[in-house]
Structure formats: C-alpha cells, structure tokens
Amino acid sequence: MASSLHFLLFSSLLLISPSHTQQSSIPDATLLPITKDAETLQYLTHINHKTPLVPIKLVLDLGGQFLWVDCDSEYVSSSHRQVRCHSLQCSAAKATGCSGCFRNNNTCRILLTNTVTSKATNGELAEDVIALQSTDGSKTGQTATIKSFLFSCAPTFLLERLASGVKGMAGLGRNRIALPSQLATGFGFHRKFAVCLPSSTTSKGVVFFGESPYMLLPNMDFSKSLIYTPLVINPSDEYFIGVKWIKINGKRVSLNTSMLSIDKEGVGGTKLSTIVPYTTLESSIYDSFVKAFIKVAISLNMTRVASVAPFGACFSSENIASTGVGPAVPIIDLVLQSEMVYWRIYGGNSMVRVRNDVLCLGFMDGGSNTRTSIVLGGHQLENNLLQFDLATSRLGFSSSLLIKQTTCSNFNFDPIRKESL
Known part of the structure; x- marks a missing residue:
C-alpha cells in the first residue's frame, strides 16, 4: 500500500512539474525507430539524450526494467542530475541502497542488468533530458521532450556483448520507471505501447507509445x-x-x-x-x-x-x-x-x-x-x-x-x- 502511494505521489510530481515536459502541444504518441543488428541480431533504437541533445544507440529490451546508459565514458550533460537517497523517485525505482555507488555515496543506488549476458551491478539513479519523435494527430516529425527522465548510470563494462556503438539498454517492462510508464505519466498517455520488429537488417520497425492509429497500409x-x-x-x-x-x-x-x-x-x-x-x-x-x-x-x-x-x-x-x-x-x-x-x-x-x-x-x-x-x-x-x-x-x-x-x-x-x- 505504501509503495502504491509513493508511486501515485511520484506520478503527480511529474505531471505538475512545469519543467518536466516541453512541447507546444501535447502529443498523441511518441515513436522510436527499431533496427536489427546484423552481427548480434539485437534490436536497436536511438533516443536523443542529454544537454545538448545527442542521439544514443540502445539495445531494445522488451522486458527490461528501465533505461540504463554508460555514464563512465564520455558522458557530458549540463542537465544531468543525481537522484538523492530517500526521495520519491528513489522509492519508485525500488532502490537497493543509498551508499557505495560507483560515482557518489549520497546517490540513490539501483540494481541494473545486462540481460544479454545476465551480468548485474549497482548503478546510480539519475535524471536527464530525453527527446522522441512525436505526433499530435495533425502534425508529425515534431519532438516531445521530458526534462527529468529517470534512468540509471552504468559502468562501461556492462556493455559487454552488446552491439557495436551501443551505450546502454532501453527497457520496456512493467517497471514503474521503464519507458512506457514514464512516457505515459509525462505526456498523459494511456499506459499502452506497441512494438513491431523488423525482419531485415536493412529495414526499420517501430515502438509506438500512446494512442493508435497504427497505419501499415493506406486507410x-x-x-x-x-x-x-x-x-x-x-x-x-x-x-x-x-x-x-x-x-x-x-x-x-x-x-x-x-x-x-x-x-x-x-x-x-x-x-x-x-x-x-x-x-x-x-x-x-x-x-x-x-x-x-x-x-x-x-x-x-x-x-x-x-x-x-x-x-x-x-x-x-x-x-x-x-x-x-x-x-x-x-x-x-x-x-x-x-x-x-x-x-x-x-x-x-x-x-x-x-x-x-x-x-x-x-x-x-x-x-x-x-x-x-x-x-x-x-x-x-x-x-x-x-x-x-x-x-x-x-x-x-x-x-x-x-x-x-x-x-x-x-x-x-x-x-x-x-x-x-
């Protein structure tokens, strides 16, 4: 019961924060492209991340708990913020502790896993900007931005056996800080998403957060x-x-x-x-x-x-x-x-x-x-x-x-x- 209350408070905090999202109109949906890596057969996506925004390549993990990114190697962002211990965000993320983190002892600690190798380690919970392609039902090609998106910083070694150029994993699971839940909270979507995986390494699929239509044929x-x-x-x-x-x-x-x-x-x-x-x-x-x-x-x-x-x-x-x-x-x-x-x-x-x-x-x-x-x-x-x-x-x-x-x-x-x- 207490955990549910914490999540409701956390969701409310995100929704009322004027700096949490940024777009001229509320999107009906946000989109992520999917490609298939020829060598590993992993499904990859790109998210614009940090300030200034840069595209980062991620392995798409349908059952993954949340977004985690290598912060030890060339992570520079003026909008990066560590999540402190005992905060509502820390509680919603099911923190494993508040000390002994690999970057800061006063930062919320969270367990993260490379699901390809099954290796797990502790990482720090953080907030930063992400931006995705969006549509408001009448316009496409726009960008929807969340300024305080929760993710986990990971050490570089956790990237082992992930596709070349990958900087982390994008989790779509039922976790409260996975992409579907955070995007639904941030933009007021219904808590649903759709996945369509490509069958070729030369074509693209899509993850579709928010409302349909899903148009694969005209009309x-x-x-x-x-x-x-x-x-x-x-x-x-x-x-x-x-x-x-x-x-x-x-x-x-x-x-x-x-x-x-x-x-x-x-x-x-x-x-x-x-x-x-x-x-x-x-x-x-x-x-x-x-x-x-x-x-x-x-x-x-x-x-x-x-x-x-x-x-x-x-x-x-x-x-x-x-x-x-x-x-x-x-x-x-x-x-x-x-x-x-x-x-x-x-x-x-x-x-x-x-x-x-x-x-x-x-x-x-x-x-x-x-x-x-x-x-x-x-x-x-x-x-x-x-x-x-x-x-x-x-x-x-x-x-x-x-x-x-x-x-x-x-x-x-x-x-x-x-x-x-």
Missing part, C-alpha cells in the same frame, strides 16, 4: 484487427502470455502442459523477449515439438537434411514453395485462452534460411533446468504488431502482418485524420 488502422489475450501476472517486470498447448497443422503436440503454467515464483510459462533471437523451449517440450514438426513435414514431402548449428531440424528448400507468408511449411499454432484464440506462426517466422538450399526450424533447445518453459524470441515476433496495454493487462497481436501483404517496415507516419478512420 487501414491495424489496431482495429488485433486479437487479444491476457498478460499473465508474474513476479518479474517481463511479459508473459498463457499458452495452453501447441498445434502443428491443426494437430495437438503431446507434451507436459503443466510446464506451460507459471507458478508463484515465476517458474514456467511463456515469455516474450526481444533479447533471445530465436524461440527457446524447455528440453522435453522441444523434443516433442521438433518430433511432431518433422513428422508432419515429411508427410508433406519435405526432405530432412543434416542439422546446421544452432538448429536441430533442417530441410532442403528445393521442394518447399514460397508464399506471401514465407516458406510453405507446417503451420504452428500457440493456443491461448481457448481453441478460438491462437497465435499462428507461418513459415516466415518459423523457418530460418541458413544456406541457399537449406531451411531450418528456428526454435532452439533451452535446456532442462530453464526458468521459463517457452521464450518467444525475436524471429518469431518479427512482422507481428504487438500492443501491450498495461492498464488492462492484455496483449493485442496481429498473428503475422505478412498475411495482409505488409511488414513492420511499412508504417505510415503521415498525418492521419482520426475522424476518417
């Missing part, structure tokens, strides 16, 4: 055609959905469905991740899933070939037709709250071309002692419009934009007259 708002499923509440700041079972070409895969549930400690379940490049399955689920897929594939005259690491099931592409939704391979359905609600995975999201003549099933063995039974990785999320509504705790998803002959790189940010939708 078509894709928020009107989403399928909805509850977000499963769990102890972490990450996003889980309730997969009940898996089907391949309409036939249920035989597996231990109890592992698909998530317990009070957060073990089990199905998580969405932009950090894992390919979906991972707990070993027993993976074995049953791959065997079932191979059986159906062979019945469709697909020819299995030697595996190509890190994938376990590969096929000759010679007799696999190409379609608008990718290779013509068995369809995978993740069945959610009922038989009528399912996430359909077509060949464009299930297969990975490893050579001109070889396609591999883009799912990996996550091990027998994994904390999460299924982690839906980036390849399976690409070209799916995903809307996270934090207020109602539900996920809206498109189940592949390819079937409508569009992709995440086709967002239209031109001015949209809402009355015409």
Whole structure:
C-alpha cells in the first residue's frame, strides 16, 4: 500500500512539474525507430539524450526494467542530475541502497542488468533530458521532450556483448520507471505501447507509445484487427502470455502442459523477449515439438537434411514453395485462452534460411533446468504488431502482418485524420 502511494505521489510530481515536459502541444504518441543488428541480431533504437541533445544507440529490451546508459565514458550533460537517497523517485525505482555507488555515496543506488549476458551491478539513479519523435494527430516529425527522465548510470563494462556503438539498454517492462510508464505519466498517455520488429537488417520497425492509429497500409488502422489475450501476472517486470498447448497443422503436440503454467515464483510459462533471437523451449517440450514438426513435414514431402548449428531440424528448400507468408511449411499454432484464440506462426517466422538450399526450424533447445518453459524470441515476433496495454493487462497481436501483404517496415507516419478512420 505504501509503495502504491509513493508511486501515485511520484506520478503527480511529474505531471505538475512545469519543467518536466516541453512541447507546444501535447502529443498523441511518441515513436522510436527499431533496427536489427546484423552481427548480434539485437534490436536497436536511438533516443536523443542529454544537454545538448545527442542521439544514443540502445539495445531494445522488451522486458527490461528501465533505461540504463554508460555514464563512465564520455558522458557530458549540463542537465544531468543525481537522484538523492530517500526521495520519491528513489522509492519508485525500488532502490537497493543509498551508499557505495560507483560515482557518489549520497546517490540513490539501483540494481541494473545486462540481460544479454545476465551480468548485474549497482548503478546510480539519475535524471536527464530525453527527446522522441512525436505526433499530435495533425502534425508529425515534431519532438516531445521530458526534462527529468529517470534512468540509471552504468559502468562501461556492462556493455559487454552488446552491439557495436551501443551505450546502454532501453527497457520496456512493467517497471514503474521503464519507458512506457514514464512516457505515459509525462505526456498523459494511456499506459499502452506497441512494438513491431523488423525482419531485415536493412529495414526499420517501430515502438509506438500512446494512442493508435497504427497505419501499415493506406486507410487501414491495424489496431482495429488485433486479437487479444491476457498478460499473465508474474513476479518479474517481463511479459508473459498463457499458452495452453501447441498445434502443428491443426494437430495437438503431446507434451507436459503443466510446464506451460507459471507458478508463484515465476517458474514456467511463456515469455516474450526481444533479447533471445530465436524461440527457446524447455528440453522435453522441444523434443516433442521438433518430433511432431518433422513428422508432419515429411508427410508433406519435405526432405530432412543434416542439422546446421544452432538448429536441430533442417530441410532442403528445393521442394518447399514460397508464399506471401514465407516458406510453405507446417503451420504452428500457440493456443491461448481457448481453441478460438491462437497465435499462428507461418513459415516466415518459423523457418530460418541458413544456406541457399537449406531451411531450418528456428526454435532452439533451452535446456532442462530453464526458468521459463517457452521464450518467444525475436524471429518469431518479427512482422507481428504487438500492443501491450498495461492498464488492462492484455496483449493485442496481429498473428503475422505478412498475411495482409505488409511488414513492420511499412508504417505510415503521415498525418492521419482520426475522424476518417
């Protein structure tokens, strides 16, 4: 109760502060571009940060707790302010302490993690300016600014194994100081955001904070055609959905469905991740899933070939037709709250071309002692419009934009007259 009260006070403080945001009109939405790094397969974005404003490259972490940035290397800003111990901001950030920070002993200390390497360390909580592209419904290409955006300063070593030129990670999780919550508070948005990951290293996707429309085709708002499923509440700041079972070409895969549930400690379940490049399955689920897929594939005259690491099931592409939704391979359905609600995975999201003549099933063995039974990785999320509504705790998803002959790189940010939708 006390924690909730602190957050309400903290939110009110941000909203009434005249210096917190700066824009001639209140935006309907703010946008972040997404690119895919060819070497690491990480999804990257850019945020304008500090004073004077400079663009910084960040790894996008869907379940990340907040924004953290390397402050040890060339961090110069006239607007940077440390957050003091015992402040409302410190409380909202779930501080781990108030001493022993690597920069200042009187600064609020917070635990931060590189989710690629799983390395964690203490960093200081700070405030500085950020600016994002915005729209007010009639104008685009404007900039929306928050002058007192909370983030964590990190030591340089935490950047290990992140893409070249990256300065930190941008967290979109359910944490109170993650980007979605701070932007919603700062601009008065509904607490929702949408993610559309690009499938190519030469195209762009988008994170969309605030209200729709999501225009991927002329005069078509894709928020009107989403399928909805509850977000499963769990102890972490990450996003889980309730997969009940898996089907391949309409036939249920035989597996231990109890592992698909998530317990009070957060073990089990199905998580969405932009950090894992390919979906991972707990070993027993993976074995049953791959065997079932191979059986159906062979019945469709697909020819299995030697595996190509890190994938376990590969096929000759010679007799696999190409379609608008990718290779013509068995369809995978993740069945959610009922038989009528399912996430359909077509060949464009299930297969990975490893050579001109070889396609591999883009799912990996996550091990027998994994904390999460299924982690839906980036390849399976690409070209799916995903809307996270934090207020109602539900996920809206498109189940592949390819079937409508569009992709995440086709967002239209031109001015949209809402009355015409």
